[in-house]
Amino acid sequence: MGKYSVLFVEDAPIASSLKEIVPWAELGFQVIGSVFSTEAALSMISAAKPDVVLTEVKMSDLADLAVVKRGKAASPETAFVILTDCNDFECAQQAMRLGVADYLTMPLNVAELKAVMTRLCQTLNQHRNTVQNWQAMQHYYRDSLPVMQANFYAALIDGQVEPATLEAYLRDYQVGLTGPFYACLVLHTSSAQAPDGKDVTALRAEVLKQANDFFGALWTTVAFCYLRNTVMVVELPAESDAAALTDDADRFCKLIKSQLGAVITIGIGAVTDDLLDLPKAYHGARTAVSYRSLYGACKVININEVAPTEITDFTPISDAALADLFKVVHVGPDEAIAEAVEAYLANVNQTATCMAHHTVAINDLVSSLYRFAVNNHLQIPELTDDPKALYARLPELSPQTLSLWLLDLCKQLNRQLAAARDNSSTALIQSAKEFVRAHYSDEQLSLNDVCQALGVSNSYFSTLFKREVGQSFITYLTDFRMERASRLLLETTEKSQAIGHLVGYADPNYFSSVFKKHFGRSPMQYRGGLAKVSSSK
Template sequence: MDKYTVLLVDDEEEVIQVIMKKINWEGLGFSVIGYANNGVKAFEMVEEFQPDVVMTDIKMPYMDGMELAGRIKEEFPATKLLIFTGFDEFEYAKEAVHLEVEEYILKPVNSLELTNVFTQLKIKLDQEISEKRNTEILQKYYMESLPLLQANFYSTLIEGRIMEGDLPKYIEDYQISLKGPFFCCVVIHTSSRQVPKNMNPVLLATSVQKQAMERLGGKWHPKYFSYLGNTVMIAQLKNENEVSDLTDECDRFCRYASRMIGAVVIIGVGQVCSDILELSQSYNGAREAVSYRAIYGACRAINIKEIAPSETGRAVTANDAELSELFKKIRIGSPQDVTEAVDKYMDRMSFPDKSLQYHHIAVMEMVSALYRFVSNNDLVVEEFSGDTRQLYSNLLDLEPEALRKWLLDISFLFRENLMNARSRSSKSFVFRAKEYIDNHYFEEELSLDSICDLLGVSNSYFSTIFKKETGQSFIGYLTSYRMEKAAHLLLETAEKSYMIAKSVGYADPNYFSYVFKRQFGVSPSKYRTEQEEK
């Protein structure tokens, strides 16, 4: 990493300007990405930019430096913290050792002292990055990963090849603890095409697996193993609703992996199950979710229950690789992909040396598989709503080219229906969220977490859909909505600002004034005066 990013936080802008000018940031290997004049704005910038270092004062409005440091350490533990403060707060600051602050610096800031601090911090950051990318450490870890017997058990489990009667013996012999009571399979896919320069793709995937074990452990009591080029995690949940938290945590990890080690990671989250032997269905769902990166993008977690609820646990069972590939392209491929998959299937189906009996069986299998696809995905298709025997009979009379055209047309129809269903689902989420804001904007507790709990989806999925549909983040939309309501109240009533603040969901009138000014460029009182004068 050539340069590390720094965020400066102080409510006195002149202090920040002095610090920015006194230090040769580029020479030290750092760049200042910006500054904030209060803790609330600073935390918003940390969420957006994830700086390597945050240097903050203690006394600030809305959220002081100690609370800011605590929240950063909780949600972004890799971020280094520096606190600079006045003499009378110095001992108080040093008592907060649990925040793992790198250094406490007394005001006024001395340029020599600050240069020394950042010099040492650069060395520490370089060592941490080097350790994560060190080829020898990764090679050793790769050779000393999960024991062979346990890895073989987990692989066999997700393949669905373990019989119920054999399960207790496997668990006892291999000393495996899967207490649940609920389970969820997670597939961590690391791109082998998009890798940092001079990095071996296998070692990069190993590094991702190691980082996942460190950052996604604990709460989920996970079991990790490698399978078909991916890392698979079996998470243990206390209840089914925890899958939304799991998805959000996986989503944060994808962004972390991209930033820290340059890996492009997609995580698929399968459906929750209460029986260990159902993990094979959860794995199929997680693997299917990874395929949806073509629609939802990379460097993120995708929960199959959120994007394709009707498909979970219903894997295609047709004994035909080409037909299974066609169904996959219908779900996530382009029109060209669908056409190529149809051609490939028809080539296999229409060999001239095949008997008429074989052709009849092949058409029957195709109709059965298509019917299952319609049923599994809750599609409404006229040709599959009646007697399938009549459809089968009609198709037998078609010449090869006509049969190919029929299959291509029906595949495009399936694809269009699925795309429309996803669009309707996305619009439904957004409509319900907007409707809820309209009826509850005055509640101080209204937040991204609360709306996601209400809708039963993860923060990451909802945020993606909401921004895609509205062009704004949920918090940005809620803030704008509240400010518009406040502006109307200022003009239509004689209420004091602090009462209006409370009526639009702000308990702190000072923070309300700060947000209002950021929205309209003037304070609430001045806004009222200016509008009345017009």
């Protein structure tokens, strides 16, 4: 912390001696000079703004207090300490009324002067701390003002500002909205149609900045982020200026698309002449934005143009349309799924001609998708874990975004169904093979026995087995029995007839015929050939 500056206004050599005998630096002061006249003192005070002026005054002449009067006018923060040869009480009162910090009589007591300057240093320290704290508070207030303004705007459109407190908020938060009319805009940035590799949060921030620059050059506006959208309150000189604002908003949509590659939809609520009616205007703007699910994104939607279409008849989406979609989801491929999704949503758009109907139709779709996934034991967290979030979000998606979402979900369902089928098929084939290993010696073993044990139809199992194993079940069973028979011929001395019985053949001749067809020689020839090979070794 720096030293406080001291200026001497001398009338006699005493001041010069004080500069030498008083340890000013230890007391927290630095002498910046001496002057010898009132005019020189006032010039120095005006220029240097010293913290303390130590002046000699002959109290017998009250005019000598001119240096205090005029000095205070030139530098109100400067503290004056008077050294005088007079202890007249009335004159002392006169000095104190002028704001003199302290009053000392001569002959001067150095210890007394040091005590006065020590107290004065403490007073100056307190004042400096107060000023610094106040400056810090002002700096914090300036830094926090944008956040406080945004919070106020959010509270205003949310209907949380009371009429009695509105003027105080406008003044304290330096809000320059004076009307006479106001429009509320909601700018929705599509996250599903964001440019590849672009962070959606950063994209919304860029849209907010661009909106401030674009609309701020044309209108008196405030813009802020609220519930993942950009919200703007725009002053209108006349209610009819809403048309010009709509045109500007349409140009802004195109500008953002060309410059950022972002798809935004702007909803405009009804114009109002009262800031306290902004909640209604904001609700209208949000409702207008939600109509992008019917009219598409990257455009301006005015609530006054869409609200009347609510009164219409409604025919639910047919079950056949949904059945067609699920049928394709079961079998694929992706191209067929894409066509089925497009056909289903076209059906939705033809049937649901207003927002209320569209919401019902999309929520019915969510319910049907949920049942489909659960009934088929499929797990897609977005759908099966939190369908409630989908009920709130999907009806507001633009047609393109909704189509992309449904296509992706249907592909996921198709993949999981295929994986489930593969897992089920593998398990079924493995069970069939195990059944063969356990019952191949049964002379009556047949395809019917295996299918009955596994609980599947003959045609389904035959098709599945041929596809997965690469041969028919009967061929597999025959190959298995022949492999067992060849091992028994090698490893045992049982007769051919007995081995045939052990591997499921009651007729020795038939067994011998099948064996020869499989290995190219009879069982006895097969065993004899192996014996010769063994003896030659």
